[in-house]
Amino acid sequence: MEPILFYGVPSGCSFGSIVALEWLGEPYRLSRIEMPEVVQGEAYRRLNPVGETPTLMTADGRVISESLAILNHLGARGIDKGLSFAQGTPGFDRLNQALGFLNTAFFNAFSPLWYALEHGAEGAERNALRAYGAAKVAKAHADLEAMLGGQDWLLGDRTLADAYFIGIARWTKYHDVVDRRDYPGLQRLFERLEADPAVQFAHAIERGEPARGTGGFRGEIGLEEALGRVKLAA
Known part of the structure; x- marks a missing residue:
């Protein structure tokens, strides 16, 4: 099976x-x-x-x-x-660090925005959620841009961290709170993955x-x- x-x-x-x-x-x-x-x-x-x-x-x-x-x-x-590394190696630790950031800071940054969209928040509630989410998404992008450090892929070479990244990064099209072009390294990575x-x-x-x-x-x-x-x- x-x-x-x-x-x-x-x-x-x-x-x-x-x-x-x-x-x-x-x-x-x-x-x-x-x-x-x-x-x-x-x-x-x-x-x-x-x-x-x-x-x-x-x-x-x-x-x-x-x-x-x-x-x-x-x-x-x-x-x-x-795609990954043997457990106990420095590469494995770096991969888990990247996956951990994507799963917590990057993924979670969109949570207030998804809540506002999916639960029909309006007025002051919607504005507060979007402002909070926008700040979190902007910070997560800035932090990830710094982590990328000009590399072609999140860890230098393509790994499963890049696969996870692309599934989350595309959410900006629903919420329009950041312009990925303000983060040129992430924009290049996004375009490289979209062509995969x-x-x-x-x-x-x-x-x-x-x-x-x-x-x-x-x-x-x-x-x-x-x-x-x-x-x-x-």
Whole structure:
């Protein structure tokens, strides 16, 4: 059985895990989870009690949630491809540091903006949330620009940190609180990743368009069928 990644639409942070799977090149399937309807439903919560994406069901039927855990799981299989590093090495520490920043400071900076958008905040509440979110997003971009330090990729060479970055960085189009061109290193990285075949594949998958990957994609699978595989693996 191939691993199955349960990815959220529209524009879930699971995008980065799709890119990572394509870069890894091993067989996998995808299962589309609509947000917020399906992701909060009883069926999906049998996989992930928190009701969030991404979730990865491994080839032996184990379930892993949270982007950091999934990316580190995939990274252990992609060390020879330069996607990650052996645990205990300086490279592994640097990768986890970058992933940690992306997962906390960068991802979380958008939280007030998503809340204002998704909960229909208006008036003073909306203005306060957007002002707070804008300040957090600007600081996260500035910090990440400094961390990049003129390199082509977040860690110098392409790793899974870059896959996670692109899934979050695109959220600026929904909120329009920063101009990425004010951070030229991040803008170059964003453009480099947007031209990557795996990123273009992930965009097509999210849009529900016919998509041909360059990795190990073996097609989509419905949630109910995937849950049946969990039962068989149990």
